[in-house]
Amino acid sequence: MAQLPNTIDCTQEVDKQTREPLPPGPYSAQVINDEMKPTKKGDGKYIELTMEVLDGSHKGRWLFDRLNVVNPNKTAVEISERRLVEIGKACRIESLNDTNQLRGIPMKVTVKIEKSEEYGDRNVVTGYKKSDFTETNSEAEGTPPWQDGEKLPF
Secondary structure, three states: OOOOOOOOOOOOOOOOOOOOOOOOEEEEEEEEEEEEEEOOOOOOEEEEEEEEEOOHHHOOOEEEEEEEEEOOOHHHHHHHHHHHHHHHHHOOOOOOOOHHHHEOOOEEEEEEEEOOOOOOOEEEEEEEEEOOOOHHHOOOOOOOHHHOHHHOOO
């Protein structure tokens, strides 16, 4: 049980954000969360990166990437390790030993749409590159959400 700090008025209108995939293409984004999770089969682990779009009409939307770092399938691990190198380079990191190092660093993330009748269409990250994004062109104000734990929705 969790006692809420305030009473929530559940009679109000809820602003429903679209859950449609973002159009394919490049986006300025940054990692806002990284979490190690067990695979469904329980025989491995993957890192789930949560990224936030930093500008444009999709500012604030989230993208996700999963990287198999422990898996009986060695090819899956090799692909994930190559992807981590790509992400590290995009974040201008020379030596990566903790995914926390990736947080809050703007990069260019390329996405496509993966079609699925069973689960619905979703975005898939296909690449990472260095970004020339700066705070001045983000129109950001105040403390960035990755530095203010109270603003994070998780």
